[in-house]
Amino acid sequence: xxxxxxxxxxxxxxxxxxxxxxxxxxxxxxxxxxxxxxxxxxxxxxxxxxxxxxxxxxxxxxxxxxxxxxxxxxxxxxxxxxxxxxxxxxxxxxxxxxxxxxxxxxxxxxxxxxxxxxxxxxxxxxxxxxxxxxxxxxxxxxxxxxxxxxxxxxxxxxxxxxxxxxxxxxxxxxxxxxxxxxxxxxxxxxxxxxxxxxxxxxxxxx
Amino acid sequence: xxxxxxxxxxxxxxxxxxxxxxxxxxxxxxxxxxxxxxxxxxxxxxxxxxxxxxxxxxxxxxxxxxxxxxxxxxxxxxxxxxxxxxxxxxxxxxxxxxxxxxxxxxxxxxxxxxxxxxxxxxxxxxxxxxxxxxxxxxxxxxxxxxxxxxxxxxxxxxxxxxxxxxxxxxxxxxxxxxxxxxxxxxxxxxxxxxxxxxxxxxxxxx
Numbered sequence: 001x002x003x004x005x006x007x008x009x010x011x012x013x014x015x016x017x018x019x020x021x022x023x024x025x026x027x028x029x030x031x032x033x034x035x036x037x038x039x040x041x042x043x044x045x046x047x048x049x050x051x052x053x054x055x056x057x058x059x060x061x062x063x064x065x066x067x068x069x070x071x072x073x074x075x076x077x078x079x080x081x082x083x084x085x086x087x088x089x090x091x092x093x094x095x096x097x098x099x100x101x102x103x104x105x106x107x108x109x110x111x112x113x114x115x116x117x118x119x120x121x122x123x124x125x126x127x128x129x130x131x132x133x134x135x136x137x138x139x140x141x142x143x144x145x146x147x148x149x150x151x152x153x154x155x156x157x158x159x160x161x162x163x164x165x166x167x168x169x170x171x172x173x174x175x176x177x178x179x180x181x182x183x184x185x186x187x188x189x190x191x192x193x194x195x196x197x198x199x200x201x202x203x204x205x206x
Numbered sequence: 207x208x209x210x211x212x213x214x215x216x217x218x219x220x221x222x223x224x225x226x227x228x229x230x231x232x233x234x235x236x237x238x239x240x241x242x243x244x245x246x247x248x249x250x251x252x253x254x255x256x257x258x259x260x261x262x263x264x265x266x267x268x269x270x271x272x273x274x275x276x277x278x279x280x281x282x283x284x285x286x287x288x289x290x291x292x293x294x295x296x297x298x299x300x301x302x303x304x305x306x307x308x309x310x311x312x313x314x315x316x317x318x319x320x321x322x323x324x325x326x327x328x329x330x331x332x333x334x335x336x337x338x339x340x341x342x343x344x345x346x347x348x349x350x351x352x353x354x355x356x357x358x359x360x361x362x363x364x365x366x367x368x369x370x371x372x373x374x375x376x377x378x379x380x381x382x383x384x385x386x387x388x389x390x391x392x393x394x395x396x397x398x399x400x401x402x403x404x405x406x407x408x409x410x411x412x
Binding site for chain 1: 263274280307333336
């Protein structure tokens with residue numbers, strides 16, 4: 001059975017929702033970031049990066065949200081979580097997820113995890129100050145150019161949807177009102193109604 | 207025919223090498239970043255993010271290196287650039303590329319493009335100062351935990367290889383001697399011997 005390592009409130013939620021949508025059997029293992037469990041030797045054996053998510057399969061361990069999302073889509077084709085037989089359609093979903101991973105998540109991380117890239121308190125404060133602007137610009141682009149509606153890729157729900165939902169939940173903490181982005185706001189509301197999302201959110205706090 | 211937008215010295219090189227390895231027919235279009243061509247209205251119609259790479263196909267436009275790399279691998283299956291029929295193997299390649307995109311490239315970008323995340327000159331200087339440490343830690347992890355040798359994924363050359371090669375070329379500019387990492391150093395040398403790499407590098411400067 002799959003074993004899924006996560007921490008509440010992290011980007012791991014996206015992969016968990018995908019596992020739920022796929023009807024996958026998995027054991028969820030919660031790491032306590034406050035106790036720095038992700039840096040303990042036993043977890044570093046699972047993921048030397050000291051991050052979540054990590055998915056333990058019978059073939060080995062997978063990390064990185066875009067890779068896990070595509071793996072779930074390909075491993076559970078009946079769930080139709082991506083256009084698996086269409087390289088162009090699949091690449092469109094992957095391009096969206098790659099943007100979330102390398103630009104949107106990174107912009108957000110400069111608020112609380114600026115120490116990854118700087119040490120000077122002046123630098124950390126300046127990074128934090130700029131987050132509403134940089135994150136806001138990302139979501140303006142998503143709203144204007146990327147989200148097709150009703151789902152990210154149009155009529156078909158894909159692995160882009162749980163990932164957008166997961167990161168958009170951080171908007172409030174970044175000082176941004178999601179109501180500025182009507183399509184994304186509507187997307188969040190419809191996501192919250194999905195059983196897979198409800199189960200995943202309950203699982204985060206259980 | 208495919209149309210490929212790049213700028214010399216950028217991460218677009220990875221996708222170009224993959225196109226060459228695949229034997230794809232494509233037209234390469236060079237953008238002059240010094241003249242800020244990537245921000246001009248005609249290019250923003252192609253890629254609203256104002257970045258490279260962008261790949262124009264007969265179905266539409268693709269951006270984001272990991273997505274383009276997987277697209278090339280899936281569109282030219284005879285080139286065997288990824289384990290296409292093995293979701294786990296494919297995910298391992300994608301996890302590697304996702305790490306390069308969201309962690310390694312991002313760490314590097316804090317040297318010259320810190321203005322993306324801060325404005326204060328003190329912050330920009332502090333980010334720049336920390337780059338040899340953060341980028342160095344990324345490559346230590348790649349050397350120790352990720353690169354299997356002789357290629358990233360072991361015996362099979364995949365779309366992880368041109369991407370690693372492309373980013374590792376930035377090490378010197380980041381103040382890091384690649385000789386610290388024997389496997390990566392050896393990988394770079396073998397990459398440079400491949401005709402697809404030679405063609406791509408010639409194409410960057412031609």
